[in-house]
Amino acid sequence: MLEIEPGSVALSLWSPPYFVGKNYEKDETFESWQLLLKKVIENHALVLKSGGFLAINIADILCFKDENMPKIQALNISNQKCKVTREMVLEARQKYPNYNRYQLAKLLGCSEQTIDRRLHGNNIRGGKYQTQTRVKLVGHYLEKYAQDMGIYLYDKRVWVKDPSWANSQWTSNTLKAVSEFEDLYIFWKPGEYIIDRNKLSTEEWKEWGARGIWYINSVRANDDHEAKFPEELATRIIRLYSAEGDLVLDPFMGSGTTAIAATKTGRKYIGIEKEYCYVKLAENRLKQQTFVQLKLPLNLA
Structure with missing residues (x-):
């Protein structure tokens, strides 16, 4: 990120690792995970332009392991x-x-x-030797890291996806809710920004532009990446918080969804990804998308 021209990014849109045990984060501790988020947010103080936005899609940790958590006893x-x-x-x-x-x-x-x-009465969830889990809220960490760098929480929206039944079977022996939504935290770097009502149609403003809750189905098949978010989610954020010709950044590019949405909506993009297999995946998806949508060559250098 430090190689990006300072003050050039109009919108940064990303979904970081959620600290839920995916392969690409299996070596992370909660402390190192926080440090990663903190450092990336700090770098936005340099690359975001005045009046620019930072949108983070993330969910709370619903199964945060805590050695000090009392054993949960449930008689079903x-x-x-x-x-x-x-x-x-x-x-x-x-x-x-x-x-x-x-x-x-x-x-x-x-x-x-x-x-x-x-x-x-020792019906302990997961067995008596299993470390118990609790809910860990994460939004306040993001707010603090950003505000320490002079970037402020501007808005919050909620993405309601279809219930993740396959990933929530453990709820069958608890009173906990099924995981079916994620949060969108919108941060603003002080400076003037433009409100252009012509960016969306009147119906789009009514249906989602001015609404705090977005209903968008999640990706049905994460066969080539463990945690893809839907293109519609990226498209809405890009159209709402940037203009055509703007530069959009995704420092956790993954499968390239942000770049595809940026390309389709006439924005430029920069994507950063540390996993080589996902770099190639994003490049291949972008080549196909550019050929189909724009009929133009794509310089991946």
Whole structure:
């Protein structure tokens, strides 16, 4: 980012690693992950032009491992496979006070773990030796890193995607909600910006331009990249917070979605990506897109 001309970027749009264990972030600690976000945001103080915007698509960490978290105990009575109740165990123990839990289990026709759980209420999610997880909010970190550099939280929108059922099966034994939305934090670097109502149609302004909640289906197949966001999401942000001919930056380019949306909407782009396989993926997608949409050669140098 430090090689980019200072004050040249009108909009930076990116979705960083979410610290949820993807292959490209498996070696990150929570501290190193925060340092990564902090450093990238700090660099925006240099590359953003006055009045420019920084849009970050990110979600809170829903399963943040915490060694100090008390063991979560949940008795899912609708999902019990064994009909032995606590009352039945207590009655059997009263009748046979010298029986241990193995003998009680044989008597009642269940496992000794069931006896232990019914007596002590230790239905611990993930097992008694599993580190428990909690929700970790991340927006306040972004706000602080940006504000320390003189970039201010201007707006926040919510992207409602289709429920991620496949990734949320663990909710079946909790009262937690299914993951079905992500946040869009919009930051502004002080300076004048232009409001042009002609950038969108009247219907577009009504349907999403002035709305705080965006309903956009997530990418159906992440077969070539683990965490793609939909082109429609990038297109809306680019059209709303930049103008034709502007320079758009994505410092976590991934599969190249931001660059494709920028190209289609008449913007220039810079994409940065550390994983070589994703660099090639983005280049190939851009070559195909440019050929289909613009019929012009693309200089990937």
